[in-house]
Each structure stands twice: as C-alpha cells, then as structure tokens.
Amino acid sequence: MIRHALAVIFLIGLGTVFAGLMLGYTPDTELNLTARYYAENTAKDLGAANIVTAIIVTYRGLDTLGEVTVLFLTAAIVALVLAQSRHQPGAPQRVLPPSGELLHTGSRLLVPLIVLFGVYVFVNGHLTPGGGFQGGAIVASSMLLLLLTDPLRRFGHRMIARVESLSGLTYVALGALGLVLAGGFLDNRILPLGDFGSLFSAGAIPIIYSLVGLKVGAEFSSMLVNLSETEKPQ
Amino acid sequence: MSAFLPVMSVVVALATIGAAFVAIRVDSLPVAILSAGAVSLFASVLFLILAAPDVAMTEAAIGSGLTTFLFFFVLGRVGGGEQDND
Numbered sequence: 001m002i003r004h005a006l007a008v009i010f011l012i013g014l015g016t017v018f019a020g021l022m023l024g025y026t027p028d029t030e031l032n033l034t035a036r037y038y039a040e041n042t043a044k045d046l047g048a049a050n051i052v053t054a055i056i057v058t059y060r061g062l063d064t065l066g067e068v069t070v071l072f073l074t075a076a077i078v079a080l081v082l083a084q085s086r087h088q089p090g091a092p093q094r095v096l097p098p099s100g101e102l103l104h105t106g107s108r109l110l111v112p113l114i115v116l117f118g119v120y121v122f123v124n125g126h127l128t129p130g131g132g133f134q135g136g137a138i139v140a141s142s143m144l145l146l147l148l149t150d151p152l153r154r155f156g157h158r159m160i161a162r163v164e165s166l167s168g169l170t171y172v173a174l175g176a177l178g179l180v181l182a183g184g185f186l187d188n189r190i191l192p193l194g195d196f197g198s199l200f201s202a203g204a205i206p207i208i209y210s211l212v213g214l215k216v217g218a219e220f221s222s223m224l225v226n227l228s229e230t231e232k233p234q
Numbered sequence: 235m236s237a238f239l240p241v242m243s244v245v246v247a248l249a250t251i252g253a254a255f256v257a258i259r260v261d262s263l264p265v266a267i268l269s270a271g272a273v274s275l276f277a278s279v280l281f282l283i284l285a286a287p288d289v290a291m292t293e294a295a296i297g298s299g300l301t302t303f304l305f306f307f308v309l310g311r312v313g314g315g316e317q318d319n320d
Contacts, residue, residue: 052288121291129287137295144303220300227307 048126048205056131057205057212061175062185067133068215072168075219082226099149107149114142122213123206132209136216143221147228155225164218167211174204174211243283250276263309271302 048054056064122135175185250273257269274297281290
C-alpha cells in the first residue's frame with residue numbers, strides 16, 4: 001500500500017516537472033550559433049550533402065572514435081564473460097528441432113539482400129540518412145538471420161576479429177593522415193572533395209564511414225555469435 | 235496537409251504508450267518482449283516525424299531489431315515464458 005502511494009507521489013512529481021518544462025517551452029525561431037555555422041559552412045568546407053554525417057565523422061570525429069571504442073570494449077567484455085560457458089568439444093551436443101524449409105529458403109534469399117542494403121547504407125552515409133552505425137547494425141542483423149536458421153552454425157571468430165581490428169586500425173591511420181596532409185586529426189580533406197552530391201565526394205568521409213560500418217557490424221556480429229555459442233549450464 | 239503531421243505524431247505517441255503498457259502488464263514474456271520492440275518501432279516513426287531520419291534508422295535497426303532478438307536469446311537460455319508470481 002505504502003509502495004503504491006510512493007509510486008503515485010513519484011509520478012505526480014515527475015508530472016509537475018515535465019508540465020513546467022512543457023509550459024515554459026518556446027520553439028526557436030532561428031538556428032543558434034553552432035547550428036547556423038554547420039548549416040552554412042558544411043557544404044562549402046567538407047562537401048558532404050548530409051550535414052549530420054559531416055558533424056559525426058569530421059567536426060566531431062574524435063567523439064565517434066570514442067563511441068566505436070566503447071562498443072569494442074562491450075564486445076570484448078561479452079566475449080570474455082561468455083568464454084567460460086562456450087561449448088566444449090566432446091560434451092553432449094544440444095539437440096534442436098530442425099528449422100523448416102521455408103525459413104532456410106527464405107533466409108538464403110534474404111541474407112545477401114540484407115548485407116547489400118547494409119553496405120548501401122554505410123557507403124551512402126554522406127549523401128542520404130544513415131551511415132556507419134546503422135549500416136553495421138543492418139549487416140549484423142543478417143548474421144542474426146543466419147543464426148536463427150541454424151543455431152548450431154559455427155562462425156570463424158578469427159575472421160570477424162580480423163575485419164574488426166583492421167577497420168579500426170585503418171580508421172585511426174586515416175585520422176592520423178589528416179594530421180599530416182590536412183588541417184587536423186580525422187580531417188576529411190586528405191582526398192579531393194569531388195562533385196557535391198556524387199558518390200565519390202566529401203573527401204575521406206565515405207571511406208571512414210565504411211570502416212566504421214564494418215567495425216560496428218563485426219562487433220555486433222561477434223556479440224551475437226558469442227551469445228549463441230553459450231551452453232545452458234548443466 | 236498541415237494538420238496531418240501533428241495528428242500523426244499524437245496517434246504514434248498514444249500507440250507507444252499503449253505498447254509500453256502491454257509490455258509491462260502482459261503475462262507471457264514473448265509478448266512482452268515483442269511489445270517492447272514495438273515501443274522502439276513507434277519511437278523511430280516519431281523520430282522520423284520530428285525530421286531526424288538518422289536517429290530513426292539507428293533506433294529501428296538497434297532498438298527494435300537487435301535488442302528484441304537479444305532478449306529472445308536470453309529468454310531461450312533461461313527458459314520459462316510465464317511471469318513469476320511475486
């Protein structure tokens with residue numbers, strides 16, 4: 001009873017806080033200083049049609065590197081924690097009901113299309129909405145479909161780890177190259193800017209975002225594979 | 235046409251609240267997980283209405299895609315499927 005009363009009081013308190021915020025809300029009539037700078041100068045400086053991508057990859061590139069690092073740490077911790085419950089060779093194999101013909105055929109048709117769409121999303125990150133993180137998640141969801149079709153499938157951990165480390169290394173190397181050839185770490189002007197709005201434009205942004213996409217996709221995939229390879233404790 | 239987006243966003247917001255309510259009140263865990271995924275899906279539609287397609291894509295791919303399946307993985311590992319009686 002007291003718990004219920006406390007919950008109601010808590011909700012009323014939250015409600016008053018939000019109501020105060022709502023009543024005092026006035027929408028901005030014009031862009032603030034930072035937003036105006038980005039809106040006016042992105043196309044001229046970096047040649048990216050998608051301003052969000054330009055901010056994420058170039059203006060705030062260091063933050064993105066940090067985010068990718070956090071995701072890498074998460075994947076590493078998942079692998080570390082689940083390493084003890086990995087299936088031991090010689091232990092009795094789980095017996096699963098066979099997945100149906102429909103699921104098999106459907107996934108064989110869909111997996112390449114999903115991978116292609118994920119690659120499309122991160123290659124076109126500087127032109128259309130989306131980019132490395134979204135594309136990587138879409139690629140990882142195709143791995144998920146493979147795992148759903150055949151839960152006992154074994155993936156090459158080494159290959160996933162290689163893709164992930166190589167793309168991470170290349171990402172940092174491109175950033176360092178920006179120090180030498182252009183205005184600073186992760187500057188995208190180490191390559192020519194190209195025509196505004198075409199696929200090969202915006203300097204190094206498409207390359208960096210593709211690397212981020214590969215890295216994120218490999219990280220999510222390794223997490224999913226690690227989870228699916230755990231065995232129920234006997 | 236000008237009234238379409240506000241009406242649409244109110245409808246989607248109500249649907250989000252409804253799905254969240256189902257997620258916490260329903261007895262079977264799979265239905266609860268699916269409802270939690272639906273909350274993410276409606277949230278990504280809301281982001282799209284608010285003109286943030288990048289955020290909407292992230293929410294749809296990770297929130298309603300990978301997270302839902304992660305929950306199902308864990309549910310398959312721990313067994314069960316009905317709510318505990320507390």
